[in-house]
Amino acid sequence: MGECKLDHSRQDVLNKLEQQRDHLPEDIYSSFSSYLEKERPQLELNEAFHLLKKYDLSSEEEQQERNKKMQELLQNN
Incomplete structure (x- = not known):
C-alpha cells in the first residue's frame, strides 16, 4: 500500500467499512464499528481507510x- 496524500474523514472510513463488510472477519468488523463511534486522529483514519481499501481484491495472505x-x-484504542 503506497503513501496517500489525501486525508480521509470518519465517514469515508465508515463507508469503506460497509463496502468491505462481507469480506471482513466478523470480529474485526464489530471492533471497527465500535472504534469509529469516537473521533479519531487523522493519521489513524487514514491508516484504517487504507487497510480497508481493496481488501476484497487482496490475496488471502495480504488479507491476513x-x-x-x-x-x-483497534486494540490500541
Whole structure:
C-alpha cells in the first residue's frame, strides 16, 4: 500500500467499512464499528481507510497481514 496524500474523514472510513463488510472477519468488523463511534486522529483514519481499501481484491495472505494490522490499530484504542 503506497503513501496517500489525501486525508480521509470518519465517514469515508465508515463507508469503506460497509463496502468491505462481507469480506471482513466478523470480529474485526464489530471492533471497527465500535472504534469509529469516537473521533479519531487523522493519521489513524487514514491508516484504517487504507487497510480497508481493496481488501476484497487482496490475496488471502495480504488479507491476513491487513487483519493483523487492523487488530493492532483497534486494540490500541
